[in-house]
Every structure is written in structure tokens, then in C-alpha cells.
Amino acid sequence: MSIYVTDFTSPTEWQVSHDELGHGGTIDPTTVKHVQNLDGSENHNFLVIQCPMCDSVSTHPVGGGAQPQSVQQMFVNHVAANGCPCGQVAPTDPDNLGESHVRLQVNRMDGPGRWQLE
């Protein structure tokens, strides 16, 4: 029952699919948020995406989880737009810096070979 982005249409609009339930729709990318740690800080290893059609939410790991290509792209787009809460990447940094940072996260979480955006 994964909810994932099927089309990164524009900086203000993404198309998502809720796999098994067979529905989907459009979301505002700013609604995709990081999970919060116990101390209230944001965890840069997870992003939460809500289904626009029902109450379900999917928490995706940076490695990709159910849909590695889509999820990794979502992290790259998110860090390009917002920077990373760990402070390593600012929103004003070049996009390829954010992508390198996400790739490093992917390698740390699921190991080399998991990266699928090339």
C-alpha cells in the first residue's frame, strides 16, 4: 500500500499513486515532510507522503523502500528545494550538491548498488 510519486510534474505539483488501492492524484510537494526525531528535529533519512485520496501515509526511507527510483528522486527534489535538515545542504546550493548528499545517504542506508538515478 505504498504511496509514491509517479510524475514530478513541476516544482509545485507532483502526481502520486496509491498502489494497491488503485487511486492517486496531485499533491503539493511542500506537503512532503521529514519524519521527526525524538528531540523534535527532522530526520533526513525519511520522508512522509500523504495520499490525496485517503488518510493513508507512506514513510519512505532514503534508500527507496518500495519504489527506489521514485523515492530517491523525491529526496533529490526535496533537498534541492528545501536543503537538508542536517545542515549539509542549503536550498541555495547547486542541485548536484544535494544529489550527492542524497546518494551518500542511500549508500549509508542500503549499501552501494542501491542508487538508481543514473
Added chain:
Amino acid sequence: MARTNSVNFTGANQFPIASAGTDIFKKEDVQVATKSLDLHDHSAGLGLPIAAGAIAAGSIDGSKLTDNTVTSAKILNGTIAAVDIASAGVANDNLGPDTARANLLTNGGFEIWQRGNGPFTTNASYTTDRWSLWIDAGDSITASRDTTNVDASSGFCVALTYTKSTGATHPHFQQYLGAADYPQLGGRVLSFSMRVRCSTPNAVRLAMSVDGGSTFLYSPYHSGNGTYQTLTFISGIVTNAMYMGVNFQASCTAYLDNAMLVVGSQPANYVPLHPADDLARCLRYYEILGVGSDLIVSGIATAGAQTVYQAWPYRAVKPVNPTLTLGTWSASNAGAVAMSALSNSVLRLSLASSAAGAFYSQNTQAVTLEANP
């Protein structure tokens, strides 16, 4: 009375035989006869061939046989005992396809449908466990569980309806076997087989890649006779991630059942796993933790904004960190339940109280974990 000539000694070795008392005796008669007798070896023109009955039982040993000349037609069926076969002498390519072997695929029989029965129509979505769709622009594919068109001795099959537009040559319905998930398959040869039924000729075939998708190899097409046929294909050496599936080249409806992937150059017939083993393989990649109203996070707070945590180990360790999907949860004196931590083997949820007193949140829909390497 004329003389007659020998019949079994011919040519230069043929000798005359006096047949009447009035025949003149010639010394040459004896000369030729004795010369022929000296040459007698039962070959053509030198006497009668040896009758099988004239050979003593058990008198011909193996050294008298020419190498590589005894064919199976000369051996009585059912007479070769196991001791006659050299130890470790039966190679993989000498095995019959009905020799049971371990299936490397997950859910090769298409019996496990944890995500539901479909129809599934979205590109990259998973259908029956571990089998996903790869749909090109303009094409459409519908995948559903089917119980009426199954192969013999099968519970479920996959019904695929394909409408062609682009018609690319990669698998449209496939199982992906990541190189990191199957490190021991590198350098090996694999044989892939599947039972396929289709009424459109030259529309569906097996497609596989063993080099990470750089090149695809194909079985012959299904003939389109409307019956189940076993399509098979033998790979080259595995060098990277593997894709095993079917490719469509014409619009059609096809039924797929009983897929097998084995090491070696001899395809194998499908052999079902024990249902527990079949499900256990699937749980490695997709797991339903709670189906509804069976999970609860609860506590007693002395004030609002106090948090409790609940951890659930998975039934199967995942190959990578999974995606967690939470459906609707009911709440009493609490906020929304949230993921607090997640690894490839355990999940931790958190819940904060709204005010002092007992508080809880309970799932009303399934909680799923999905890890696709």
C-alpha cells in the same frame, strides 16, 4: 552332370563341386578348396556368416565392441541400474525437466497476492507478490488474479491484458532480482521457464536479462493455440541484476502460471513450495503488519504532549529498509500515530497524549512494509 560352384565362397575363392560320379576329378578342385579353407573367416565370400546361436553365451567381452557404437535401442528399457552410472556422472543438462529443483524466483506459482487481486494498471506497480508491471507510453496492461484459467494443479494464475502502442522489447511483467540480493548467482547460467496460455499467435514470449537490463533475450513465442505451453529460455552468464518476465509484441490476453528459474542449462518444471515457505519468501519484500484493529499504541499520561512508543519486529527481515504505509488510525485522547524509527527488521511508532489520562491509537486499516531491492 555339370559341376556346380560353391555358394558361400565366391570370387577367386569359389571352388567347383563335383556333383556326379561321372565328373572328372581335377587336382585344381582340391587346390582351390583347400586355399579357400585356409582363408575362411566367415566374411563375405569366405564362408557363411557366424550365426548368433553359434556364439557361446557370455563369450563376447566389451573389448570386442567398437567404442561409441552401442545405442539406447540395443539396451532393454529399465535395465540400467544406478550402480552402472558413474558417481557424479549425471550433468545438469542430462536432467529431465521433471527433476525437482530449487526455484530461485519468489512467488513463481503466482499464488500469493498480498496487495489484493487487482486489477493493477500502473507502471512500476507491483501485482502478485514480487511481480511488477513495466508499461511504456501509450501501452496499457491490466494484471489480475485469475482462478478459472489456471494451469493444472494450480490455485491462481495471472491474467494479463495487453494493448500495444509502443511495444518495446523489455519485459512488461517481470520479477527483478537485484545483484546485491542474489550475490551467489553471478557467473552462473540460469534456465527460466513459465507456463503461458494465449490465443494470439506471436504475441507473448519470455524475456530475460542477466546483465542489468543492457540486453534482453527471448524464448520463442507462444503459438497462440489457446492452450498452456511451457516457454523456456537459457541465459548466458549472469553479470549483473536480472529481469525475468514476459514481453508482448501484439495486443492480447495471456495467462501466466508456474514460473521456474533454476541454476544450470536445463529448464525445470514448476514444483510448488510448501505454502509456509512460499509466503515466507514474499514476506521478505512485502509484509502486512496489521490488517485492522489489531495494533494499538497506548499509555497513560499525566498531561498532554507525553509520548509513548511501541516497537514491532517484522516477521521477515527485509533486504533493504522498507517503506512504511499507515492507513487510518482511530485515536482517543491522542494525536496522530507516527513512525519513530524504522530499520530492515523492526518498526517503532510513537503517540503523544492530548491531555492527562489514558490515551491510545488503533489501526483501522492495514499497516504495510514494502522493500523492493
